[in-house]
Amino acid sequence: MDIASILGVGLCLVFMILSIVLGAGIGGVKYFVDAPSAMITFGGALMAVLGSRTMPSFINGLKTYPMIFKGTTDDTKTVIKQIIDLSNTARKEGLLALEEAASNIEDPFMKKGVGLIVDGTEPELVKAILEAEIDAMSERHKENYNIWADIAGMGPSWGMIGTLLGLVLMLQNMSDPSSIGPSMAVALITTFYGSALANWICYPAENKLKARSNAEYTMKSIVIEGLLSIQAGENPRVTEEKLKSFLSPANRAAYEAENGSSDGGGE
Known part of the structure; x- marks a missing residue:
């Protein structure tokens, strides 16, 4: 969690x-x-966003909200270690030996990249295929987390619409002065609902999902950089140093403490 x-x-x-x-x-x-206030604010905001999207896009976007409560682990150091192991294997036994090593890889993206290398695909084409995949992934993620930005923008607007409706109804019934205060309070609740929807629900969801998407994009970029380095026949030490540049100073120190240096750097 x-x-x-x-x-x-x-x-x-x-x-x-x-x-x-x-x-x-x-x-x-x-x-x-107040049920009418909730209906105009939440219902209006959601339906306005629905009107700007397709139904599958709208439903898929809403389904992403529970994801912000699911825990994630930073596997960057593990991914780098995997790539260095593959680099050592390729350096000692050749690129074709990676086919057997790939059978133990769980990440479909990395396995696909290794398969392309083993098949003798040109480096430029390997890079183009893998980058196209992560770009498509990024666009899918963007479509999902942008729904929360859209709802956040609509929430206060529909809250204001609800307030205006409430004020119109209140002004139509000014004969009872004692009802003005309660009627004004109910009219303002929609503004409260709209602000709460945007700042309590939507913006945190958008920012958390965006951060996770960026982290996954970075992870896959590390895989691409590492596999291209292996295909180019670079020294595993060079590959390791290149990939460690993606790590923060703290994570880099932790990686070095756990793994030391690549052991496959001999000429």
Whole structure:
């Protein structure tokens, strides 16, 4: 589980409820629950976004929200170690020996790249094929996380629409002065709902999904760089140093502590 997302989203809700309770008591919560306001804000925002997309795109985008709560592991150091092992194998036994080594690779992307190399595909074509795949992946991810940016943009707008509707209805019924205050409060709830939808739900989801997409893109870029280095017959030490440049200083130090240097650098 992603503790940061759970704490961030969960504590936002806790703080909102606590602020209401501290200001108006537990009974004050009921003043912030209004079905018509929720319908115009949430329903309007979602349907406006639906109108700008296809149904499959809309549904797939909404399905990505639970992903922000799923934990991920940084496998960059493991991927680099795998590539260096492949580099050592290729240097000692030749590129064709990678076919057997590829049977133990679980990552389909890396396995595909190794297969292209073993088949004797030109380096430029290997790079073009693999880069086309990660570019397509990035576009799919972008379409999914952009839905949250779209909803975030629509939420406050539809909250304002709801507020305007409420004000119009209130002004149509000014005969009872005692109803003006409650009617104004209900009208403003839609603005609250729209802001909460954008800043509590949508922007955190968009930013977390975008960060994970970028991390996966970087990981696959490391694979491409490493496989092309192997195909070019570069020394495993050179390949290792090249791939370690993708790591942060802290992760680079951790990698070196765990693995030391490549052991296949002999001429």
